[in-house]
Amino acid sequence: MNIRKRSAFARNRIHILATAVAATAMVAGVTVSAEATPSGSLQGAGNVKNACGLAKPGRARCFAEIRTDVHGGKGVRGQVAGAAATLPQGLGPADLRSAYKLPAIGGRGQTVAIVDAGDDATAEADLTVYRTTYGLPACTTANGCFHKVNQRGATTPLPADQGWGVEIALDLDMVSAACPQCHILLVEGDTADFNDLGLSVNTAVSLGAKEVSNSYGATEQNGDQVIAPYYSHPGVAIVASSGDSGYGVASAPAAFPSVVAVGGTSLTKAANARGWTETAWRGAGSGCSAWFAKPAWQTDPNCPGRMVADVAADADPQTGPAIYGTTDGITGWGIVGGTSASSPYLAGVIALAGHPQRFPDASYLYSHTSGLYDVVGGANNEVLDCGGDYQCNAVAGYDGPTGLGTPHGLGAF
Template sequence: MIRRGNHRLFAVLGAAVLAAGAITAAVAPANAATAKSNVKDVCGAAKPGFDRCFAQARIDVHEPAHIGRVAGAAGKAAAAAAPAGFGPADLHAAYNLPSAGGANQTVAIVDAGDDPAAEADLAVYRSTYGLPACTTANGCFSKVNQSGAASSPPADQGWGVEISLDLDMVSAACPQCKILLVEADSANTNDLGASVDTAVRLGATEVTNSYGGTESSVTPGDAAHYTHPGVAIVASSGDSGYGIPNEPAVFSSVVAVGGTSLTKAADARGWTETAWNSDGGAASSGCSAWIDKPTWQTDANCPGRMVADVSADADPQTGPAVYVTDTLGQPLQPGWNIVGGTSASSPFVAGVIALAGNPGKYADASSFYAPAARGGLNDVVGGNNVTGLDCGGDYQCNAVAGYDGPTGMGSPNGLSAF
């Protein structure tokens, strides 16, 4: 691992800023949403040695739960009764996904602290949209602490909204997948990394991580927790726009997932996507100063690992419906909310990988860069993720034809690239 002082990104900041660790304040606000009116970061700025979740919640849209929203045993619900926000059918249509697959896959979700309502909330989401039940009783759902025991962590860490988002997005992408929720004792980077190791030990085929912290000199030492050949390790790029990349997304063994704004359109696809940059934040991208460039990345202006690799809907303004009752510390009411951030795109992409059933392909993200994968990805063109620092017209912060930082190689178009 070598440090580089000549990044396009750091030409403005100077190498000394990075060495001092004064990265977040120098590049862009950690909470890009604080000045916005209708979106709030679920997790606040993290203290040193800790990570923050990347979920962003709409605070102007809420619907309480009631019987009319629940599909019932027959799995039927009127379209007019659906909660606000995209549901599984919307996302499957947007990304051309099959309805079946992944029954032999286990997607692990790693989060901090306990959500005592996780399984009950998941049941409401799945029944509302007519998805098969996923419970402890039928063997589909399991929840453990970072050591792998059935007991919960000592306290709620305020990540309940994040946990519900993760569970719902995996369910939306892959309704037949098993789900393993691993709750770390805290958001400390060591606890979260240990939880990834536990997920793999317990048989996860995919692990999604919707959290991160700005890379630094200690980043290379954390890589081992996110290096598990044979298991697809997926992570959110972040929600602060163009700047210093976040770990764990920056590791070369991780599929780094960026974010798009997804809207319905009257065209052949029926949907349009641009790089996510709206009220609330923007998909993170950046060029690593600490992780060497993998051989399968060939973009011209970044000598290190470039984030992201692929993308999916992350814009809370065009986000999915999420059912959550554990709203500790949030200006949200229990029930249906719209939640986004790359915390939505990472578990969704992990679910798409599981739907395809080829986790062994993902010792790294190289398969997405192969020419054969291009037909299976929507090339996202348009928009940028500039929230402070600007890369000019460069691909590092602008969604252009081919590879770019905010959206990577593109979003899923069926399973041929997966």
């Protein structure tokens, strides 16, 4: 797809995607199918569902995707860590450390914040089950590791449940998996309105978080320039999921130039030197921004604006992590994916490395690609087809679904 054709598509795609319903059409050389739903997700072969429903205008949807065919039960409160016969289905912290060649310790003094909508009343208790199961150090309010506040930074009153309990459990568990020694701050917005979520990001930073993960979004639109400043805090790494609807309209806040946009992969064990194979996940969000200019540090040729994503990690529900939760659609152990998994994991990786000041934006990654696995293979073009371009196909070097690649140790962080 040439630049002129791609630019024309960028200007018109928001309206096109919002109204594509009954049939397949050809727009600016791009195939648009009836499945194109800007606030929806690209689900698996009948065994995946959204953790959160469709978002109302002006609000975000969480990107967690639940496997409906995995029911691990209540499981393992207090079990001996590493008892393989009783570990839940799905990837655990040791699996992800192995895949990404990460150290088991690090991140002392780092506080990773996760921003979500509404309260999860069982968040701390569920996190304790996850960390006990995998032999991770305790992270509780009592020992000062875990802290939960509302969007104003107070412990009370907490907001009403907004149906994001699975998302919150996923976020807490993935930060724990990446950085077991990090402190975790859960900031709960009053609602999924972008102003509430943005104020929650500001609160997270004011309370000392050095990495802030945002596993939610909505298709970008004119006017997002007003909320973008919430996600710009030099000295703090702001990380956001790229979305789970495949290639199309870029997702905000991932499209903001100050944000590290995290795409998704499918990660499986393999009999090779790495021990794992990785391809682009079919649902990983990617897109060329129609509203935000291309940063100087991003040089991909066929997108005139900010291109999403920058980096990636496992997000495929079919190869996803084991998660423990007890509210809003999960009743114990399950497997949950989506770029809602990769964003908090990458925030934890940045914390593990301990240099959040390197990430006022994603530019550091673009000059340290030797510290990343280049993901080649797979595509996210089942709703929109980019015509073989890197924007929806995982190719050598930069591509939309996986960005520059996935962590290979801490060299890029």
